Amino acid sequence: MLLFGQGAFYTAAGVWPLVHRSSFEKVTGPKVDFWLVRTVGSLLGVVGATMMLGAARHESGPETRSLAIGTAGAITAIDAVYVRRGRISRIYLLDAATQVGLIAAWVTTLLGRPRRPRGPFRMAA
Numbered sequence: 001m002l003l004f005g006q007g008a009f010y011t012a013a014g015v016w017p018l019v020h021r022s023s024f025e026k027v028t029g030p031k032v033d034f035w036l037v038r039t040v041g042s043l044l045g046v047v048g049a050t051m052m053l054g055a056a057r058h059e060s061g062p063e064t065r066s067l068a069i070g071t072a073g074a075i076t077a078i079d080a081v082y083v084r085r086g087r088i089s090r091i092y093l094l095d096a097a098t099q100v101g102l103i104a105a106w107v108t109t110l111l112g113r114p115r116r117p118r119g120p121f122r123m124a125a
Contacts, residue, residue, distance in 0.1 A: 002105050003060050006068055007051030009098075014045030029089035047071055069106050072099040 017024040017037045024037070031037050047067065054064040079096035082088045 001055070002102075002109055003051050003064065003068060004055035006072070006102055007048045007053075007055060010044050010048030010071070011052065012048075014041040014043070014048055017041045018045070028091055044071075065106065065110070069103060072102040072106075075099045076103070 017034075018041050021034065025031060051064065051068060054060055076096045076099040079088070079092040079099070083090055083092050083096075
């Protein structure tokens, strides 16, 4: 459920500037290099769609979880750094807070999971 929700959020956020630039810039502020917005939006859409596919297939292995947590961490860092530098609008701090919430949800989820033995002494399922 968490993986699907994060994927849906990323897909929507990634597609938004591609389909309606004016509303995107109205909320986030004007952009000088819109090609970069399109690039990031396209990549975020692909990441989100991949997460949703993994969730639909009930395949949330370590790679998919790493993608989810790593993407949220990267976006948090970018939002925080570039808001502080005055390059992007303060509205991105709301996005950063959302990303931190996603990371916290993943940590909570992963800490609650039973651990499977690894290595040569792993029992067959």
